[in-house]
Amino acid sequence: MLAIEGLDCFYGDVQVLRGLTLSVAPGETLCLTGRNGAGKTTLMKAIMGLVRARAGRIVLDGTEISALPPDRVPKAGVGYVPQGRRLFSELTVRENLEIGLMARGRGKPALEAAIALFPVLAERMGQRSGTLSGGEQQMLAMARALCLEPKLLLLDEPTEGLMPSMIAAIRQSVAALKATGVSVILVEQRVEAVLDAVDRVAFLENGQLRETVSAEAIRADRSLIDRYVGIGH
Numbered sequence: 001m002l003a004i005e006g007l008d009c010f011y012g013d014v015q016v017l018r019g020l021t022l023s024v025a026p027g028e029t030l031c032l033t034g035r036n037g038a039g040k041t042t043l044m045k046a047i048m049g050l051v052r053a054r055a056g057r058i059v060l061d062g063t064e065i066s067a068l069p070p071d072r073v074p075k076a077g078v079g080y081v082p083q084g085r086r087l088f089s090e091l092t093v094r095e096n097l098e099i100g101l102m103a104r105g106r107g108k109p110a111l112e113a114a115i116a117l118f119p120v121l122a123e124r125m126g127q128r129s130g131t132l133s134g135g136e137q138q139m140l141a142m143a144r145a146l147c148l149e150p151k152l153l154l155l156d157e158p159t160e161g162l163m164p165s166m167i168a169a170i171r172q173s174v175a176a177l178k179a180t181g182v183s184v185i186l187v188e189q190r191v192e193a194v195l196d197a198v199d200r201v202a203f204l205e206n207g208q209l210r211e212t213v214s215a216e217a218i219r220a221d222r223s224l225i226d227r228y229v230g231i232g233h
């Protein structure tokens, strides 16, 4: 459903993505990992059209999204939860979700389906989002992106800054996303924390895709993680 072919991206003269080729199947959850500065966030931005491709292309279900202006990419079916979540902290949970609905979506049924995945939000619809825990904020950001009924959802470091118990909740949320049939690219340095919720892991190094390995193969040989991401992650 998503095909990235020979993608080159630059910031000024500095090349950050180099001939990157990667595909994601319908309903697949892919973990994208690599060291700091490998180019993970840049790839998310390139898919969203926020960083332009200098060579190569990105195709979603037959539409060349890398040729679209950035505001058309969400309408083509890509949802994005950036690093840091970008919620409106003064607004309530309900108001944040309604902003998600304004951009596209079927309205109430989309909102109800999104909340059904995150029951904790249903209990907190009137609460200001800035007062939610970090994990709850991440769930709200995911639910808001789902209100657009994307075919592909990009999650950039959803476990960043969270306590272990909340990381487990995010892992469960990612597993729940799978049941909706949406394809997911999850940027994550802590591969172990999400391994049980993903199908494949793509290792990015210095702007190039080193290898793509099934979660099953990593469970059988965890040293693969250290080889590509380094000890300590």
Ligand SMILES: Nc1ncnc2c1ncn2[C@@H]1O[C@H](COP(=O)(O)OP(=O)(O)OP(=O)(O)O)[C@@H](O)[C@H]1O
Residues within 6 Å of the ligand: 011, 016, 034, 035, 036, 037, 038, 039, 040, 041, 042, 043
């Ligand atoms: N706006 C920018 N202008 C210039 N260089 C940038 C810009 N954003 C990122 N870079 C550089 O591009 C490279 C890739 O950055 P990117 O944020 O994609 O990496 P990352 O793998 O997401 O890293 P991290 O895990 O630290 O978030 C880095 O060397 C970074 O310094």
